[in-house]
Amino acid sequence: MAAGEVQISHDTLDALPPSPRVRYLRHMLISAGTLPAIDVRLNDLEILAEHLISNVPSHHAQIINQYFRWQVLRQTRQRHADEPLTVGMFNARWSALRKIASFLAWLDEQGAQLETLDQRSVDLFFAHHRSQAAVAIFLNWAIRQKLTGPITPPHRSQARPAPSIPEDTIWRKVDELLDDEPIPPASRIIGLLVLVFAQRISDCVRLRRSDVSEDETALRITFGRTPLALPAPIAELLRHYVSELEAERPFVSGGPDWLFPGTTPHLHVSEGIIRIHLAAHQIQARKAQNARIDQLIQTVPASVVADTLGINIGTAVRAAARTNSRWGGYPELRHSLFREKRRDG
Structure with missing residues (x-):
């Protein structure tokens, strides 16, 4: 293509066997505006x-x-x-x-x-x-489609709910991520969002910089309709991460304002990379998310959990039913515990 021997087009790339290298080249040409976005x-x-x-x-x-x-x-x-x-x-x-x-x-x-x-x-x-x-x-x-007779394929059996992760284990993992600097900042922050706010990795990697806002009182992040104030240690980590991100020169200007950009132009960080980094702390995101929802649903109404965490209301209602939830007040998400730990440490 550089020598002009073949056309710079998606069709030219389509003729090659799909591979990470071809995919990267295609993304690079799209991000540069050379090829139309697909x-x-x-x-x-x-x-x-x-x-x-x-x-x-x-x-x-x-x-x-x-x-x-x-x-x-x-x-x-x-x-x-x-x-x-x-x-x-x-x-x-x-x-x-x-x-x-x-x-x-x-x-x-x-x-x-x-x-x-x-x-x-x-x-x-x-x-x-x-x-x-x-x-x-x-x-x-x-x-x-009437391509076969009246047969009955087996139904997927309902999986038994995995044992919930104790709350003290969740917070121990939170402390590990806050203190483990060798893990890349993006993975640390995403891990904290999973553990504290019951987020899915797939949703975290799609966060935009516009989902983060700050005023004179707090640094906030938006998962659902209502922005959430971040506890001080997470806010500090995210604030430092964003400042370093803004200082970096983008590979190609423009494109989505990913909060966690990847190495491929205009793409967010890979979910797989995040999972690998979190595996070093034996953090299984799906189990941790479910456990955290179960914990939050004990003290916050299902509608509030769904609204603030951006999860499906049905998921929150099922968690409430599963845990026999009788919610009470509206607690802060461990703000005081974070402050006490940092003050003591």
Whole structure:
């Protein structure tokens, strides 16, 4: 492209096998304004799907193509029209397509066909293959499209709630992150937002600098509709982080004002990197988030928790029911405890 031998275009990049290097180059050209903006991961998913479809038997290719175009791709575009596909979403959809292709290949090995599939074959497959929720979803779609007979795919069993993390353990992890300077500041701050404010890593990495505000009384961050005042130690850490961020020269000017920018131009930090850093403190974000919601719901109404933390009201209500919550007052989120610890330490 630099030598003028091929056109600088998305089509030129599409002709290359998807890889992190090609993805980085595409992001760089988009951020520089050389190429029009697209959802890069969604584009990669379409390329991989085309490769997969072209390498399966024709009677499978037609079914997979129909399912991908009219189910996966359509739903993805409808649900995520305003934001690009995340790494987790991309991986889930690509893994699902491969599992469906493997299922159809298994049918061939059994001498069976999707059109005449019976319940015995369905039960046999799921008895010998685990983690096949994607195949169950595909079969339900195939039934609605009348591509197969009246079978009953297994329902996903309701997972038992994991044991909650004790509150003193949560706060011990908070203290560790506040004091562990070798961990990158972005990971420390995101870990603290997970532990204190029950945030998901996927939501934290999408925070914008405009979500942080400061007045004469406090540094505030907005997760839902109501900004939250940050406890002094977290506010101090975030204030220092933002000042260093503003002093850095961006790779390419413009683009989203991510609070936690990544190494790829105009993209936020990777969720996977944050998880790796937090793993050093044995912090499992999902378990910590659920435990913190359970703790907060004991003293704050579900509607207030949902409003301030930006979580789904249904999630907050279910947590209240699960914990038999009888909320009382409206406590400050450990402001006094933070102040006492810092004063003593």
